[in-house]
Amino acid sequence: MESSENTNLKFLKAFSELLETKSFEQITVSDLAKKAQLSRRAFYNHFNSKEGFLRESILIIFDDITKILNNDLLYEEVILKEMLSYMYTNKEIIKSFVCFFPNIDNIIKDYIKGMIIYSNIPDLHKQLETAYQVPYSFALDIYISTIESIILNWIDNDFTESPEKIAKYITSVVRI
The missing domain is CATH 1.10.10.60 (Homeodomain-like)
Structure with a gap:
């Protein structure tokens, strides 16, 4: 079975x-x-149905990614590489969902936001405000949008770079 x-x-x-x-x-x-x-x-x-499959599919992907990220709620570079390697290994699936799924940008952004807010990043509020020199809600949005932008760009460019390189880009560009 x-x-x-x-x-x-x-x-x-x-x-x-x-x-x-x-x-x-x-x-x-x-x-x-x-x-x-x-x-x-x-x-x-x-x-239950083809439509149910579609709804469940995105949750299956996010669940797999969450399992990886939950191994290190500080989201150090090592865990980012592991998550990006999962995406790379499943790039055909990931690419088709990004191209097909309605409002995927917002879904991804909300997912990243939830993961960041519930992470173990110490003093997230203070770190973001200090790093970006704007109030927390703006700083959080900049932080999330930066990560989302790098990942979506990588997907749009057919995963040309290695997961290691993308992890480096993310850790070098985000400020906390």
């Missing part, structure tokens, strides 16, 4: 491959199952 994570990953990969040739509306559950080399029953054991 396959693990739930492995099954989800197969459906995610199948979905990203199908998006290269079909629109979301044209993709059927049968298409997904066939491409993933799994049964329709396997699909419905995990998801």
